[in-house]
Amino acid sequence: MTGMSGGGEAWPALLPEALLLLGAVGGLLLGLWTPQQRQWRVRLLVTAACLASAVAAAIALPEPAERVFEGTWVVDTTTGVVRLVVALGVAVLVWLAAPSVAGHPRETEAYVLMLLGALGTIGLAASGDLLLLVAAYLLASVPLYALAGFAKDSAGTEATMKYYLMGAFVGVLLLVGVAALVLASGTTGYLELADLLPEASPALLALGVLGVLAGVAFKAGAVPVHFWVPDVTAGTTPPMAAYITTIPKIGAVAAAFRLVAEPFADLPLDVPLLVAVIATASMTLGNLAAFAQTDVLRLLAYSTVSQVGYLFMVVAVAARTDLAVPALAVYLAGYAVTNIGAFAAVAAAPAARTITDWATAVGRHRWIVVSLVVCLLGLVGTPPTAVFVGKLAVFTAAWDGALAWLVVVAAINTVASLFYYLRWIAPGFAGVPATPGGAEAATGSGARTAAGTAQRTEPVPVGVLHGAAVVSVLLGLGAGSWLAFALPS
Amino acid sequence: MLLTVVIFLPLLAAAVLLAAPRLGGRTAIGVWVAAAAADLALIGWMWWRFDPGSGTSGVVDGLAYEVDLQWIPTVDAGYHIGVDGLSLPLLALTGVLFLACAVYSLREPDRPRTYAALFLFLQTACLGTFASLDLILFFVFFDLTIVGMYFVIAGWGHGNARRSALKFFLYTFIGSLALLIGFIGLFLGSDERTFDMVALAENPPLADSPLAGGLVLLAIGLGLAVKTPLFPFHTWLPDAHTDAPAAGSAVLAGILLKLGTYGFVRIAMPILPDAWQRWAMVAVVVGVISVLWGAFVALAQTDVKRMIAYTSVNHMGYVLLGLGAAGLVASADEGARTVATVGAMYQMVSHGLLTGALFLLSGWLWSHGHTYAFDRWGGLARPAPVFAACLAIAAFGSLGLPGFSGFIAEFQVFTGALQATPIATVIAVVGILVTAGLFLLALQRLLTGDTTAPSEVPSDGDLPARADEQLSGGDGGAATAVRPRTVTRIRDLRGHEMAAIVPLLALALVLGLLPRVLLDVLEPAAAAVVELVAR
Numbered sequence A: 001m002t003g004m005s006g007g008g009e010a011w012p013a014l015l016p017e018a019l020l021l022l023g024a025v026g027g028l029l030l031g032l033w034t035p036q037q038r039q040w041r042v043r044l045l046v047t048a049a050c051l052a053s054a055v056a057a058a059i060a061l062p063e064p065a066e067r068v069f070e071g072t073w074v075v076d077t078t079t080g081v082v083r084l085v086v087a088l089g090v091a092v093l094v095w096l097a098a099p100s101v102a103g104h105p106r107e108t109e110a111y112v113l114m115l116l117g118a119l120g121t122i123g124l125a126a127s128g129d130l131l132l133l134v135a136a137y138l139l140a141s142v143p144l145y146a147l148a149g150f151a152k153d154s155a156g157t158e159a160t161m162k163y164y165l166m167g168a169f170v171g172v173l174l175l176v177g178v179a180a181l182v183l184a185s186g187t188t189g190y191l192e193l194a195d196l197l198p199e200a201s202p203a204l205l206a207l208g209v210l211g212v213l214a215g216v217a218f219k220a221g222a223v224p225v226h227f228w229v230p231d232v233t234a235g236t237t238p239p240m241a242a243y244i245t246t247i248p249k250i251g252a253v254a255a256a257f258r259l260v261a262e263p264f265a266d267l268p269l270d271v272p273l274l275v276a277v278i279a280t281a282s283m284t285l286g287n288l289a290a291f292a293q294t295d296v297l298r299l300l301a302y303s304t305v306s307q308v309g310y311l312f313m314v315v316a317v318a319a320r321t322d323l324a325v326p327a328l329a330v331y332l333a334g335y336a337v338t339n340i341g342a343f344a345a346v347a348a349a350p351a352a353r354t355i356t357d358w359a360t361a362v363g364r365h366r367w368i369v370v371s372l373v374v375c376l377l378g379l380v381g382t383p384p385t386a387v388f389v390g391k392l393a394v395f396t397a398a399w400d401g402a403l404a405w406l407v408v409v410a411a412i413n414t415v416a417s418l419f420y421y422l423r424w425i426a427p428g429f430a431g432v433p434a435t436p437g438g439a440e441a442a443t444g445s446g447a448r449t450a451a452g453t454a455q456r457t458e459p460v461p462v463g464v465l466h467g468a469a470v471v472s473v474l475l476g477l478g479a480g481s482w483l484a485f486a487l488p489s
Numbered sequence B: 001m002l003l004t005v006v007i008f009l010p011l012l013a014a015a016v017l018l019a020a021p022r023l024g025g026r027t028a029i030g031v032w033v034a035a036a037a038a039d040l041a042l043i044g045w046m047w048w049r050f051d052p053g054s055g056t057s058g059v060v061d062g063l064a065y066e067v068d069l070q071w072i073p074t075v076d077a078g079y080h081i082g083v084d085g086l087s088l089p090l091l092a093l094t095g096v097l098f099l100a101c102a103v104y105s106l107r108e109p110d111r112p113r114t115y116a117a118l119f120l121f122l123q124t125a126c127l128g129t130f131a132s133l134d135l136i137l138f139f140v141f142f143d144l145t146i147v148g149m150y151f152v153i154a155g156w157g158h159g160n161a162r163r164s165a166l167k168f169f170l171y172t173f174i175g176s177l178a179l180l181i182g183f184i185g186l187f188l189g190s191d192e193r194t195f196d197m198v199a200l201a202e203n204p205p206l207a208d209s210p211l212a213g214g215l216v217l218l219a220i221g222l223g224l225a226v227k228t229p230l231f232p233f234h235t236w237l238p239d240a241h242t243d244a245p246a247a248g249s250a251v252l253a254g255i256l257l258k259l260g261t262y263g264f265v266r267i268a269m270p271i272l273p274d275a276w277q278r279w280a281m282v283a284v285v286v287g288v289i290s291v292l293w294g295a296f297v298a299l300a301q302t303d304v305k306r307m308i309a310y311t312s313v314n315h316m317g318y319v320l321l322g323l324g325a326a327g328l329v330a331s332a333d334e335g336a337r338t339v340a341t342v343g344a345m346y347q348m349v350s351h352g353l354l355t356g357a358l359f360l361l362s363g364w365l366w367s368h369g370h371t372y373a374f375d376r377w378g379g380l381a382r383p384a385p386v387f388a389a390c391l392a393i394a395a396f397g398s399l400g401l402p403g404f405s406g407f408i409a410e411f412q413v414f415t416g417a418l419q420a421t422p423i424a425t426v427i428a429v430v431g432i433l434v435t436a437g438l439f440l441l442a443l444q445r446l447l448t449g450d451t452t453a454p455s456e457v458p459s460d461g462d463l464p465a466r467a468d469e470q471l472s473g474g475d476g477g478a479a480t481a482v483r484p485r486t487v488t489r490i491r492d493l494r495g496h497e498m499a500a501i502v503p504l505l506a507l508a509l510v511l512g513l514l515p516r517v518l519l520d521v522l523e524p525a526a527a528a529v530v531e532l533v534a535r
Helices: A007-031 A042-062 A077-101 A109-128 A130-148 A154-185 A188-200 A204-221 A226-237 A238-259 A272-293 A296-316 A324-349 A357-364 A364-378 A385-400 A404-430 A438-442 A446-452 A459-477 A477-486 B002-019 B025-049 B087-107 B114-130 B135-156 B159-191 B195-204 B210-227 B236-243 B246-271 B272-297 B304-327 B334-369 B387-400 B405-420 B422-446 B467-471 B496-512 B516-533
Strands: A066-068 A073-075 B065-070 B075-085
Touching: A007 A042, A007 A066, A007 A073, A007 A077, A007 A109, A042 A077, A042 A109, A073 A077, A073 A109, A073 A204, A073 A477, A077 A109, A077 A238, A077 A324, A077 A459, A077 A477, A109 A130, A109 A238, A130 A154, A130 A204, A130 A238, A154 A188, A154 A204, A154 A226, A188 A364, A204 A238, A204 A272, A204 A296, A204 A364, A204 B467, A226 A238, A226 A296, A238 A272, A238 A296, A238 A324, A238 B516, A272 A296, A272 A404, A296 A324, A296 A357, A296 A385, A296 A404, A324 A357, A324 A364, A324 A385, A324 A459, A324 B114, A324 B272, A324 B516, A357 A364, A357 A404, A364 A385, A364 A459, A364 B387, A385 A404, A385 A459, A385 B065, A385 B135, A385 B159, A404 B159, A438 B087, A446 A477, A459 A477, A477 B025, A477 B065, B002 B025, B002 B065, B002 B075, B002 B496, B025 B065, B025 B087, B025 B114, B065 B135, B075 B087, B075 B114, B075 B135, B075 B195, B087 B246, B087 B334, B087 B496, B087 B516, B114 B135, B114 B246, B135 B195, B135 B236, B135 B246, B159 B210, B195 B246, B210 B246, B236 B304, B246 B272, B246 B304, B246 B334, B246 B516, B272 B422, B304 B334, B304 B405, B304 B422, B334 B387, B334 B405, B334 B496, B387 B405, B387 B496, B405 B422, B405 B496, B496 B516
Parallel strands: none
Antiparallel strands: A066 A073, B065 B075
16 A cells, blocks of 8 residues: 655655645745736636646546655545645635735735645645644644635634634644654654554543544534634635635545544544544534524535534544545535535625525526525535535445444434525525516526626626536536546556 | 436426526427427337336346446446336326426416426436436435425415425435435445345345344335325425425326335335335335325315325325235235235326326316315306316226226225235225215315305415416306306316316326226236245
């Protein structure tokens, strides 16, 4: 499984990350020499870097797994999928954010921070060493604090403050956990830890496992360290909320997956049970809290908390079944696409905060509603969207990993989640005026008719929304072909 | 390939309708009718070319028009479709009923383009469910029918449509998730780890672990029971029906309920034969309770549509009685069990035709008075003789009068089940009596006596004024009306409504008089199911 290598020859394995870093540094330099009105150049450069990174990641995806730089950086299927999803996701999110940051004095910085956060996310997914995990945690956190408060309004500042304090606190827990594990084993590499930890003292192990899992759970926004999610999501702008609730979560879940699959695989503690409890709590509390929300952003925030619960199901069985890796890959990709789509729907009507406002704002743009329905039902797990395939794979993997009760809990939660998604779908759908004859003629693509109507919707997010809906369905329908590409057996 | 075309032709038409926003409402409905007719013609061609075989054929062999493509290779789920004697009659029923709904909705005034697109989408989902030979594919289509029906009820329903639609969605979604859990159990329990129904039926999973098999059957049975619906999971049905538009109700009762019962025959029985045998008595008991409960509660209804909805619960109970009896291997010979299974399948087709017609007829009441309450209507035979005749035929067919398809179905169910469970069968026959009584009572209330009709149309803000209310002419023959001002509005079934309802009744009559047409197709497949269950 592992081809250990160190030194110079390993650099090509890091090409996707290098391209992202190049994009970040290049974007910063280009921004310095670009007039404020022309900063779209930076956006182009950043997008190009992301796409190049995605292409590099796609080319590297079918390669056999390897561990480079003395086993600290793992390049395998999970890393590959995260690289691909994160790079493509950031490329889209940069454009989603463009309307709200264009012409802003710190426009370049926004794009560069988004790239750096993406780099940290990939680092979380790829790290095969506890110290690298800590470094990636910081790199995936610090840029996000700045992004959360980018608008510098009171809600954003408060959200940033909460996010930062909580991040700092959990960062300490993570460090304590890492310290405990190092104390128990004397090493930081995952492979050595996997060998040495089973013999270590259980108390030290418990402290270490809890601390490290707290760190990744915070980045993933899982219960009990999810308190920042709704406030940050509702406090910042919709595109930034989309970024914060999508990108770092992907890396954090992948990091948790790797931790449970490798160093925590044979511990005397029941780590899968612990993760299963986190998953149960996340999906249940996320759903319960989402019930009463009338603010679309808060509703989506709690929905992401519950989605993390489903993702943690596969983390729980990471070491127990062969079905876990494909399940994680499908769910991560499906979640990213669908979640970006749902937030794009909010960004399409930036003035609307409540469900009713939103339904009024999109009014007659029936295609926006159709795409939103596809995305939201996608989050529920309605076939044939990508999240459905993901959920199917996750449920199967969890049951195969002897956690059948978790599957039942998740199924009940899925039904519960339907309730609040429908609270948004129903007004959106029925809000279309039912004037006979006239309604039929007036509907058209939202993107095209947006300029001509009083109910203003932003064209770029609408495009992203439609794109996400289509990709979500295509990913679901084409699950076989792209899985065959990502997972050469 | 032909089957794929049959399944996706309606979806293609729906996409065309959505992509052409300038299309007029009438043209859109025209496209719908044309697509549904073309689809039915293709299904007819498939029926014509289909060789039902003799002896036992179907489920695991003798599958026609088979297509098997990889979809999700990591869990061995594929696009596997095919036709046998179980699915072909239901595919044909789907084609017929959707065409009838299209014709019936010819003058739909409210957003006709979207309405047509939704129904075409639903048709694809229903056809796909019946043709699926892969559990995941089955689930995909099964779930999509829920989504489609939700929007039909929420968007075009009346009364408390939003609430009813939500209730429908939540209930059936719970059912579908239970189903999904059961499917995952089958997958993990099978030797070769597959979702393929044919492979699973050939080599049934969980045969050596009765507890796991029972639990998986419980999950699958729960999911299908909600959809069917069986007592005590039927409570979503009356609300959904009452508030759905007439065509939506017809599809909901005629096709969507069959997804549940079809699931029992196609999935639960052949794939879990051991567990089905063990728990067959539960199916029988639940079936008999549904028969009685549906009949007696229907008797107590004051609302025409709710009454018809509860008779659906009653009729689906007979199906379960037949299928349960087919699992009682020890107490009945193979011939009796086959007859019971054939009867259950026959009942599905028969109920689809007759209840579809009944719901379309109830739409006439709504369009003329915006109420289904029994006490607001009376003496309709005089001003609307064609409506009265159609209602009478549908009611008599539905109560199981000889000469109609319902009789053939129920007769076979009872004959087949009598040997296996004499007591349950005798109790279930009581249901027939109650149903006969309630249908006669309904006919009496609606058709005979002095002509009464709702005096004013209740103000219903959600609904746009119907075209026919402005157009209402005085050709109803209202000479003896009690309240002349309103009764002049009563006009008989219009041409397109008749064109939708009469063929359904005619088909029910044909299947009642010439049952061999359908039996030739059903019997080999039913024999195959019975043989598989008896393993």
